[in-house]
Each structure stands twice: as structure tokens, then as C-alpha cells.
Amino acid sequence: MQEMRRQADRMGAIINDLLELSKLESSERMQDEQLLDIGGMLALIRRDVMAQESRPGQVTLRIESDAFLRGSETEMHSILSNLVSNAVKYTPPEGQVELRWWVDADGAHVSVKDTGVGIAAENIPRLTERFYRVDAGRARDLGGSGLGLAIVKHAVQRHDGKLSIESREGVGSTFTCHFPLSRVVPRERDVATG
Numbered sequence: 240m241q242e243m244r245r246q247a248d249r250m251g252a253i254i255n256d257l258l259e260l261s262k263l264e265s266s267e268r269m270q271d272e273q274l275l276d277i278g279g280m281l282a283l284i285r286r287d288v289m290a291q292e293s294r295p296g297q298v299t300l301r302i303e304s305d306a307f308l309r310g311s312e313t314e315m316h317s318i319l320s321n322l323v324s325n326a327v328k329y330t331p332p333e334g335q336v337e338l339r340w341w342v343d344a345d346g347a348h349v350s351v352k353d354t355g356v357g358i359a360a361e362n363i364p365r366l367t368e369r370f371y372r373v374d375a376g377r378a379r380d381l382g383g384s385g386l387g388l389a390i391v392k393h394a395v396q397r398h399d400g401k402l403s404i405e406s407r408e409g410v411g412s413t414f415t416c417h418f419p420l421s422r423v424v425p426r427e428r429d430v431a432t433g
Contacts, residue, residue, distance in 0.1 A: 271311050271312065271313065272309055272310060272311060273309070273310075273311075273312060274307035274308075274309060274424055275307055275308045275309070275310055275312055275315050276307060277307075277308050277315070277319075277340045277347075277349055278300075278302035278304070278305065278340050280315065280316060280319055281300055281302065281319060281338045281340055281349070282300060282302070284319055284320060284323050284338070285298055285300050285323075285338055288323060288327055288336075291327070293332070294327055294332070295326075295327060295330040295331070295332060295333075295334040295335055295336050295353070295354075296332055296333050296334065296335065297334075297335040297336070298327075298335075298336045298337075298338070299335065299336070299337045299338070300337075300338050300339075301337060301338070301339040301340070301341075302339075302340050303339070303340065303341035303342075304340060304341050304342040304347070305426045306342050306347065306423050306424060306425050306426055307423070307424040307425075307426060308347055308398075308418060308422055308423060308424070309422045309423075309424055310398045310418075310422060311394075311397070311398075314394040314397060314398070315394070315398070317390055317391070317394055318349075318390075318391050318394045318395060318416060319349065319351075321387040321388065321390055321391050322351040322391060322414050322416075323336070323338065323351055324387065325351075325387060325388070325414075326351045326352075326353040326355065326412070326414075327353075329353065329355035329356050329412075330353045330354060330355035330356075330411070331355070334353065334354040334355055334411075335353065335354045336351065336352070336353045336354075337350075337351070337352040337353075338350075338351055339351075339352070342420075342423055344420075345417070345420075346400075346417055346418050346419045346420050346422075346423065347417075347418040347419075347420070347422060347423045348415055348416065348417050348418070349415070349416045350413055350414065350415040350416070351413070351414050352411065352412070352413040352414075353411045353412055353413075354410070354411040355411050355412060356408070356409070356411075357406050357407050357408040357409050357410050357411050357412055358404075358406040358408065358412055359408050360406075363404050363406060366388050366404060367388045367389050367391070367392040367402065368389065391414075391416075395416045395418075398416075398418055398422060399418065399419050399421070399422060400416055400417050400418040400419070400422075401416075401417050402414065402415070402416055402417075403415045403417065
């Protein structure tokens with residue numbers, strides 16, 4: 240009975256992910272653009288990860304900008320939570336995950352870096368395909384729908400951005416979302432307090 244419930248939950252998650260991906264693919268414009276505090280969003284996701292029993296030993300946060308990103312809160316949360324969830328899932332308890340947000344002359348960037356199992360170079364180009372699995376057996380054991388990175392890719396593109404993936408087997412992976420400066424909104428400073 241417990242196995243049936245687990246399978247039903249898994250099927251429900253797949254259906255929800257398919258619906259989310261379909262919505263991202265079918266609508267060209269975001270409906271709910273607002274100013275997003277990416278550093279704050281990462282801090283909340285980190286807090287949730289730290290409350291989990293099964294997690295990497297170290298989850299660090301590097302917030303190097305207080306600027307806002309203009310976009311959809313729902314879609315950005317999906318981007319960040321999918322990337323962090325994957326990093327946590329594939330990083331051993333003694334491993335590390337780093338969440339980073341920064342802005343430079345090229346735009347705004349958010350990255351999730353881990354010291355997990357890594358990904359073979361030949362698999363990287365296909366990672367954002369629907370249902371693509373590097374290792375079907377391991378993925379089945381760890382759960383997930385096989386749609387998370389497809390969702391990330393489409394949501395990043397809807398924010399005029401791109402996703403880059405760097406990985407080495409046995410070393411770890413870094414997933415970075417790059418957004419144009421046109422989406423960055425500097426945080427206004429109170430002149431009196433500086």
C-alpha cells in the first residue's frame with residue numbers, strides 16, 4: 240500500500256510538472272512581473288534545505304548584490320527550487336552546495352554549485368530535454384519527474400536569459416542562469432542613511 244501511495248505521489252508530481260512546463264511553453268509573456276529579491280529568495284530556499292534531514296553537510300549563500308530582478312516570482316521560485324533540489328539530491332552528506340547571486344557588466348547571474356556526482360560531458364547537451372535522465376536507475380531511486388531542468392530552461396528564457404551548465408564527473412556541477420542588465424533594477428538607497 241505504501242508503494243502504491245509513493246507511485247501515485249510520483250505520478251501527481253509528473254502531472255504537475257507537465258502542466259507547469261506546458262504553461263511556460265504556451266504563453267509568450269509573463270503576466271505577473273514584479274521586482275524580485277533574488278538574495279532573499281535564495282536565503283529562504285537555503286533555510287528550507289537546512290531543515291531537511293537528508294542534505295549536504297554545507298549549504299552556503301553568497302549574495303553579492305542587493306539589486307532586484309524584474310520577473311515572475313512564481314517562475315523564479317521554480318527556477319531556483321529546481322536547481323537547488325537537484326544539487327541537494329545529487330550531493331552526498333559530506334558534500335557542499337553553494338547558492339550565489341551577483342550582478343556585473345554582463346548582467347545578473349544566479350548559480351547553484353555542488354560537489355556532487357557530476358555529469359559526463361556527453362550528457363550535458365541533453366539535460367534540459369523533457370524526461371531525459373543521465374542514469375535512469377539512480378533517478379528512479381531519487382525521485383523526480385525528469386522535467387525540472389526543462390522547466391528551468393523555459394522559465395529562464397522567458398526572463399530573456401540563458402542557462403549554462405558546467406560539470407565534471409566525480410567533482411560536481413554548476414548551473415548558472417544569466418539575465419540581461421535590462422532586467423536588473425538597483426535598490427534605491429536612503430540618502431540620509433547612505
